[in-house]
Each structure stands twice: as C-alpha cells, then as structure tokens.
Amino acid sequence: MHNTDIKHCIATAPDGVRIAYQVSGQGPALVFCHAMANDHRMYDQHRDLFSESHTLITFDQRGSGYSDHPPFEEGPTSLYTVDKFGDDLKAVLDHLGINRATILGFSMGAVAALSFSTRWPDRVERLVLASAMASRLPQPIIDRARLVEQMLDDKGLEETYDFYFSGTLFDGLLEEGKFRELIALFREKATPQGFKGCFRVTIDRPSLVDELTLIQCPTLILVGENDKHYLAEAELLELTIPDAKKVVMTGVGHPMSIQDPNAFEVEIMAFIS
Numbered sequence: 001m002h003n004t005d006i007k008h009c010i011a012t013a014p015d016g017v018r019i020a021y022q023v024s025g026q027g028p029a030l031v032f033c034h035a036m037a038n039d040h041r042m043y044d045q046h047r048d049l050f051s052e053s054h055t056l057i058t059f060d061q062r063g064s065g066y067s068d069h070p071p072f073e074e075g076p077t078s079l080y081t082v083d084k085f086g087d088d089l090k091a092v093l094d095h096l097g098i099n100r101a102t103i104l105g106f107s108m109g110a111v112a113a114l115s116f117s118t119r120w121p122d123r124v125e126r127l128v129l130a131s132a133m134a135s136r137l138p139q140p141i142i143d144r145a146r147l148v149e150q151m152l153d154d155k156g157l158e159e160t161y162d163f164y165f166s167g168t169l170f171d172g173l174l175e176e177g178k179f180r181e182l183i184a185l186f187r188e189k190a191t192p193q194g195f196k197g198c199f200r201v202t203i204d205r206p207s208l209v210d211e212l213t214l215i216q217c218p219t220l221i222l223v224g225e226n227d228k229h230y231l232a233e234a235e236l237l238e239l240t241i242p243d244a245k246k247v248v249m250t251g252v253g254h255p256m257s258i259q260d261p262n263a264f265e266v267e268i269m270a271f272i273s
Contacts, residue, residue, distance in 0.1 A: 003048060004024040004025060004047055004048050004051045005024060006022050006023070006024045006047070007022065007023045007024070008020070008021075008022055009021050009022070009023065009095065009096075011059075011088075011091040011092045011094070011095035011096075012091060012095075013062070013084065013087050013088050013091045014087055014091070015079060015084065015087070017062045017067070017068045017070055017079065017084075017088070018067060018068045019059055019060065019061075019062065019067045019068075019088045019091055019092055020040075020059065020060045020065060020066035020067045021040075021057060021058065021059035021060070021092045021095075022040055022057070022058045022059070023055060023056070023057050023096070024047055024051040024055075024056050025050065025051025025052065025053070025054055025055050025056045026051075026054075026055055027053050027054045027055055028053075028054050028055065028101075028102065028125065029054070029055050029057060029093070029096075029098045029100070029101035029102065029125075030050060030054040030055065030056050030057065030101065030102045030103075030104070030272065031057045031058075031059070031089065031092070031093070031101050031102070031103045031104065032046075032050075032056065032057070032058045032104050032106070032109070033059070033061070033089065033103065033104065033105040033106065033108075033109030033110070033112045033113050034058070034059075034060070034061065034064065034065075034106065034108070034109050035106045035107040035108050035109055035131075035255075036107060036108035036164075036198055036199065036202050037161060037164055037165070037183075037186060037190070037195065037198075038064070038108075038186050039060045039061075039064045039065025039066070039186055039189060040058035040059060040060050040065055040066075041065070041182075041185060041186070042106075042182070042186075042257070043056075043058050043257075045261055046257070046261065046264075046265060049265055049269075050265075050268075050269075053273070054102075054272070055098075057092060057093075057096070057098075057101070059088065059089070059092050060189075061085060061088055061108070061109070061112060061198060062079065062080065062084065062085070062088055062194075062197070062198075063080060063191070063193065063194030063195070063197040063198045064189070064190075064194055064198060065186075065189050066189060067088075069191040069193055069194035069197075070193070070197070071193050072192075072193040072194075072196045072197040072200075078197070078200075079197065080197030080198065080200055080201050081201060081205075082111055082114075082115050082201060082205050082206070082208065083115060083119075084201075085111050085112040085115050085201055086112055086114075086115025086116040086119060087115075088112060089103070089112045089113070089115075089116045090116060090120065093123070099123060100122075100123050100124070100125050101123070101124065101125060102124070102125045102126040102127070102128070102272050103116065103117065103124055103126075103127055103128070104127075104128035104129075104130065104268065105127075105128070105129055105130070105132060106130045106131060106132075106257065107130070107131045107132065107202070107254065108198060108201070108202040109130075110129045110130070110131075110132030110133070110134075111201055111202060111205070111208075113127060113128075113129065113132075114129070114132075114134060114208050114211070114212075114215075115208075117214075117215050117217070118208070118211040118212070118214040118215060119214075121214055121215055121216040121217070122216065124215070124216070124217045125217060126217050126218050126219070126220070126271065126272055127215060127217050127218070127219040127220070128219070128220045128222065128268055128271065128272075129219065129220070129221050129222070129237060130222040130223075130256065130257070130264075131222070131223065131224065131227060131230055131254045131255075131256060132221070132223075132230070132233070132234075132237065133229075133230060133233045134207065134208040134209050134212055134233070134236070134237060134240075135207050135208075135209055135233055135236065136205075136206070136207045137203055137229075138229050140229075141169075141203065141229060142203060142204070144167055145199065145203040145204070147163075148160060148163060148164050148199065149196065149199065151163050152192055152195060152196060156192075157187060157190055157191075157192060157195065158187065160195065161183055161186075161187045161190070162183075165179075165183055169227075169229075169253070169254040169255075170253075170254065170255055171226065171253040171254070171255065171259070173255055173258065173259070179258060182258075209236070209240060212237065212240040212241050213240065213241070213242060215241050215242065215243075215244075216242070216243075217243065218243045218244075218271075219237075219241045219243060219244040219245075220244070220245060220247065220267070220268070220271040221234045221237045221238050221241075221244055221245065221246040221247070222234075222246075222247055222249060222256065222264070222267055222268075223246065223247075223248055223249070224248075224249050224252035224253040224254060224256045224259070225248050225249065225250050225251070225252065225253075226251075226252060226253035227252075227253045227254045227256075230254065231248070234246050234248070247267055249263055249264070249267065
C-alpha cells in the first residue's frame with residue numbers, strides 16, 4: 001500500500017483515445033511507462049519512494065488499464081502503432097503542461113519511451129530503458145506470440161494471460177502467489193482488443209534501431225543477467241544510443257522490478273538523482 005496522495009486524470013491523444021494517468025509527489029517530472037498485459041499499477045510498490053523527490057507520473061497505455069481500449073484492426077488505420085504509443089505519452093505531458101521529463105520505459109513501455117524520445121528528444125531529461133528491445137524481436141518470441149494470439153481467439157483472456165505469463169521470459173513467476181494476484185488485478189481491466197493491439201505494437205513492429213541516434217539525453221539501459229533474449233540487445237542499445245550506459249542486474253530476468261524491487265529502485269535513483 002502507498003501513503004502518497006494520487007491525482008487521477010484523463011488526457012486525450014490526437015486521435016481522440018482517452019488516456020488515464022496518475023500523478024503524485026512533487027519535484028522534477030518522472031514518467032513510468034508500463035509493460036505488456038500490465039497497467040500503471042505495476043509501479044504501485046515504487047510510488048512512495050519516487051514521489052518523495054519527483055513528480056511521479058504513471059499512465060495506462062491505450063488498450064490497457066483504465067484508458068480507452070479502441071477496437072483492434074490490421075493495417076495502416078490501426079489505432080495501435082508505435083507512433084500512437086508515443087502520442088499517448090506526449091498527450092499526458094501536454095495535458096500537465098510539462099515540457100521536459102525523465103522517462104522510464106519497461107519492456108512494452110520502452111516502445112512508448114523510444115517513440116517519444118526519438119521524435120521529441122529535446123523534451124527528455126534522462127531516459128531509462130528496462131528490459132527493452134528496439135530491434136525486431138527474436139523469432140522464438142514472435143513464434144510464441146502467434147500462439148498467444150491464437151489462444152486469445154480460441155480460449156479467451158483468462159487462459160491467455162496465464163499462458164503469456166508462463167513463458168520463459170517470466171522465470172516461473174506465475175507460481176508465486178503475489179505475482180498471481182498482480183496478474184489477476186491487471187486481467188480485471190483487460191479486453192481482447194486491448195491485449196491484441198498492445199501485443200502487436202510490442203511484438204510485431206518495425207525495428208526502431210535506426211532512430212536510436214536521435215536520442216539526445218543520458219540513457220540508462222537496465223537488463224537482467226538471466227534475460228537471455230535481451231542481454232545482447234542491451235549491448236546494442238548501449239553502443240547505438242549516443243550517451244548510454246548499461247547495467248546488468250544480477251539474479252534477475254525480464255521482470256526485474258518484481259524479482260528485485262529494491263535493486264531496481266537503487267539503480268534508477270542513482271541515475272536520476
């Protein structure tokens with residue numbers, strides 16, 4: 001539980017999609033972008049700490065949590081694209097009248113963070129990319145994603161959530177009660193169209209590597225030592241982003257903030273303070 005007062009607000013993206021966001025604390029602006037099949041509540045356990053020194057802003061990406069879940073359709077008119085994820089983040093900052101912020105993107109959240117940071121680099125103070133990938137995803141992950149999509153169509157959300165979180169990315173966390181409770185919380189607000197839309201943006205998107213040189217701010221790359229698909233990517237990010245440093249966190253995999261929340265906080269605090 002957190003003791004910090006939280007203000008709940010709604011911003012509207014350029015295409016009319018409403019984005020729910022939450023603000024607490026005071027100080028320099030710090031935005032946390034959430035992971036796939038999660039929502040802003042993945043950061044509840046960190047809110048008190050970061051709100052002491054910063055204005056902490058979390059938001060639900062379109063198709064997630066308390067934001068609008070627009071219909072999913074294929075093709076160029078899709079309401080779920082990399083650019084639209086970045087637009088959601090911009091809509092939140094614009095609604096708050098904030099010109100510059102430090103941005104953290106975790107896994108899917110890194111797509112929004114990169115989309116924003118490469119298009120409006122002058123608005124980013126510092127950037128944290130945690131469990132992030134800018135390249136096209138490795139084929140094993142894409143192949144499993146196809147199975148997840150098929151399951152969504154055949155079996156519905158509940159089984160799909162369990163199947164998604166039982167993948168190797170999540171290090172057997174599904175067996176842990178606390179993590180199961182979190183997933184049940186996220187699933188309550190989930191919809192098939194939102195899940196599919198977010199999934200496509202995360203999994204089936206063009207490479208973002210060519211845009212990485214546009215990032216102008218100091219950047220921290222966080223990766224878990226057990227996150228085998230993402231370790232090489234962290235190296236690529238460090239080499240390609242002009243002012244980047246990589247930190248490999250020991251004893252954790254992809255869901256590092258759940259596996260070792262304290263170490264996660266320590267690395268971020270050291271970088272943004």
